[in-house]
Amino acid sequence: MSTTNLDIAADTAAPQLGRRGLFRFATAGSVDDGKSTLVGRLLHDAKVVLADTLETLARTSAATGFGGGDGTLDLALLTDGLRAEREQGITIDVAYRYFSTGERSFVLADCPGHVQYTRNTVTGASTADAAIVLIDARKGVLEQTRRHLGVIGLLRVPNVVIAVNKIDLIDYDAGRFADIAADVAAVAAGLGLPVPHTLPVSALVGDNVVERSARTPWYTGETLLGLLESLPTRDEAQAIAEDFRFPVQLVLRPQGALAPGLAAEEFRDYRAYAGAITEGSIAVGDAVTIASPGAPRRDTTVTAIDAAGVRLDSAAAPASVALRLADELDIARGDTIAAAGTLPDSSADLSARLCWLSPKTLHPGASVLIKHGTATVRAKVTAIEGRLDLEDFGLLPAAGLELNDIGAVALRLAGELPTEPYARHHRTGAFLVIDPQDGNTLAAGLVGDRPVTAG
Amino acid sequence: MSITAPEITAPSVDVLDALEAESIHILREVVAEFERPAMLFSGGKDSVVMLHLATKAFWPGVVPFPVLHVDTGHNFDEVIEFRDATVRELGLRLEVARVQDYIDDGRLTERADGTRNPLQTTPLLDAIEANRFDVLFGGGRRDEDKARAKERILSLRDEFGQWDPRNQRPELWNLYNGRHTPGQHVRAFPISNWTELDIWRYIERENIALPSLYYAHQREVFEHSGMWRAVGAFSRPGDGVPTVRRTVRYRTVGDMSCTGAVLSEADTVAKVIAEVATTTITERGATRADDRISEAAMEDRKKDGYF
Numbered sequence: 129m130s131t132t133n134l135d136i137a138a139d140t141a142a143p144q145l146g147r148r149g150l151f152r153f154a155t156a157g158s159v160d161d162g163k164s165t166l167v168g169r170l171l172h173d174a175k176v177v178l179a180d181t182l183e184t185l186a187r188t189s190a191a192t193g194f195g196g197g198d199g200t201l202d203l204a205l206l207t208d209g210l211r212a213e214r215e216q217g218i219t220i221d222v223a224y225r226y227f228s229t230g231e232r233s234f235v236l237a238d239c240p241g242h243v244q245y246t247r248n249t250v251t252g253a254s255t256a257d258a259a260i261v262l263i264d265a266r267k268g269v270l271e272q273t274r275r276h277l278g279v280i281g282l283l284r285v286p287n288v289v290i291a292v293n294k295i296d297l298i299d300y301d302a303g304r305f306a307d308i309a310a311d312v313a314a315v316a317a318g319l320g321l322p323v324p325h326t327l328p329v330s331a332l333v334g335d336n337v338v339e340r341s342a343r344t345p346w347y348t349g350e351t352l353l354g355l356l357e358s359l360p361t362r363d364e365a366q367a368i369a370e371d372f373r374f375p376v377q378l379v380l381r382p383q384g385a386l387a388p389g390l391a392a393e394e395f396r397d398y399r400a401y402a403g404a405i406t407e408g409s410i411a412v413g414d415a416v417t418i419a420s421p422g423a424p425r426r427d428t429t430v431t432a433i434d435a436a437g438v439r440l441d442s443a444a445a446p447a448s449v450a451l452r453l454a455d456e457l458d459i460a461r462g463d464t465i466a467a468a469g470t471l472p473d474s475s476a477d478l479s480a481r482l483c484w485l486s487p488k489t490l491h492p493g494a495s496v497l498i499k500h501g502t503a504t505v506r507a508k509v510t511a512i513e514g515r516l517d518l519e520d521f522g523l524l525p526a527a528g529l530e531l532n533d534i535g536a537v538a539l540r541l542a543g544e545l546p547t548e549p550y551a552r553h554h555r556t557g558a559f560l561v562i563d564p565q566d567g568n569t570l571a572a573g574l575v576g577d578r579p580v581t582a583g
Numbered sequence: 584m585s586i587t588a589p590e591i592t593a594p595s596v597d598v599l600d601a602l603e604a605e606s607i608h609i610l611r612e613v614v615a616e617f618e619r620p621a622m623l624f625s626g627g628k629d630s631v632v633m634l635h636l637a638t639k640a641f642w643p644g645v646v647p648f649p650v651l652h653v654d655t656g657h658n659f660d661e662v663i664e665f666r667d668a669t670v671r672e673l674g675l676r677l678e679v680a681r682v683q684d685y686i687d688d689g690r691l692t693e694r695a696d697g698t699r700n701p702l703q704t705t706p707l708l709d710a711i712e713a714n715r716f717d718v719l720f721g722g723g724r725r726d727e728d729k730a731r732a733k734e735r736i737l738s739l740r741d742e743f744g745q746w747d748p749r750n751q752r753p754e755l756w757n758l759y760n761g762r763h764t765p766g767q768h769v770r771a772f773p774i775s776n777w778t779e780l781d782i783w784r785y786i787e788r789e790n791i792a793l794p795s796l797y798y799a800h801q802r803e804v805f806e807h808s809g810m811w812r813a814v815g816a817f818s819r820p821g822d823g824v825p826t827v828r829r830t831v832r833y834r835t836v837g838d839m840s841c842t843g844a845v846l847s848e849a850d851t852v853a854k855v856i857a858e859v860a861t862t863t864i865t866e867r868g869a870t871r872a873d874d875r876i877s878e879a880a881m882e883d884r885k886k887d888g889y890f
Contacts, residue, residue, distance in 0.1 A: 235776055
């Protein structure tokens, strides 16, 4: 081993922070469709794998019989992280990876496709601006493909990319690719998904991953990296400006415990509400409504927006700020500050879809905790209306929900929450279901449309 | 098949602004939901950035928790001085858990290779128990290592401080679940999504002070296991290994006995950024002997309760 000096690669352009911000994407695939290899190929060809990692990769590739020379690297090893995963040749858990091309900085949630596929896909897709679903060109659309697309549709991931992989193994057959693309488009339309971007790739050889392939002249669209660099983020794709939503995290009232260097008299009456803007934007002077569980709505005005000593005129999602208000109101963690007149009535009844992520079965009548924004309330599962048939996304009768089931349920909350349908409000329509005993996360919850209550 | 990308209608959010907002959100969530938080603080750049984020999250209040340092006893003097000065300036309480105390009274035994990083786990867990901390903020970043890449932002540890990578809670949207039962505690990683380059860009933007050894300086060094090691009380060249004077800097600062320097002329933040942006070697690969031991070195330490 040679002594490590900082090897400056003078001939390559310096990777920069993405000038167009962060782009988060998730990958989902079935077992053996080459997802790890595709991710490895993307990182390798985008030239974001550093020399010592490549060296380790070459050594390990050679040791596992992959040759290890140039072109015979086992790129899947770039993403197989844990010892147990390498030993079993599978990926166990969602892994996050980071790279930047100068155009964008990327956060990749790499979601394994085996037993816990729903759990992993839901986790990765919950924050994703785009989801990549792999299809083996030899096999076409499988049941698992439909499931992945169903989950991605349910979670409203704004961009769907279908990578038809192993295109080399069907001899770059344009007709076969067109058939698969048509099948996918039909499934996506049936699920109400946005029109997917379908492209032919070979993770093993590298076709259309970063470099355009000469072997697919019939494909004129973007490469995979090209798509990732150009698709809009969830926030960028937001066509209509969303109304301001701000769950209060905590109240900043420093009093005796002021940061060193600040003048006590200046902050004697300081009181601000700290939180992250989940939707929309706010400006000083804007009228707001405060929703507190179990209390009537109150109206006031924003007098200041503080960002650690800097006074802002306005701020927008996803900024973390502190708001000062015109009136002295009793506001606490769990309350929501919203643009005046835009928040639906709070309700103790919730109709929702649950992605059940626990090995414990959910039965009707179960007591759970619901975490929505910064509020956590007790809740009872009043009914399980059914579970989704992942073939046609119709509702099947179900006595309970099992691991990986997606079910429709009715919940009765111990406090009223200002929930909004997930279909239109990605952030205020989401909640966690938590086990009150051991504290584990049981399900991802998606608020449905308001139940129509008689009287 | 023709592809038309949907129209981009809103301006994109700056990378550092997005990361800062996420980190502050996490810091506030944890402080709001836990009883007795503490932050691991070593004076290293990641923990310095994390502490800086905490000052912003709770402004104009003081940072509402103590900081904890697990001191291997082999730290660089200038880093310890920096640590103490920072804590003093911010008016914080510093808890120090000393590996040396454990070696002195026989609870831990010095390793043959002299590396003390793996010895930090026991003092860390004892300090958590003695102070009844229910959550510890750590400056771990997912881009550092394969095992870290699978770590949650809020990571549950059992009563033995162990991490079970096969049984992690799913982490959905920006809703963090910190519930735990007595005896369990949580590690929170607010800068999980930052890369080394993001950290340096942020240090530049926010004008954050760091220990001087992050910048190029002259130092007596010798070669050991393919790295440049400083000559110091805990780090001596073997027989026949020559010491030389070189212009070096540190990419990570930790235990002198396993942290290597890199040859570098970068004596300003801007030069460091230019260097980090073009380096072809990973941060830990270049400078941490303990992570070179095996592919799974970090994974094994984490399972045992390491940071």
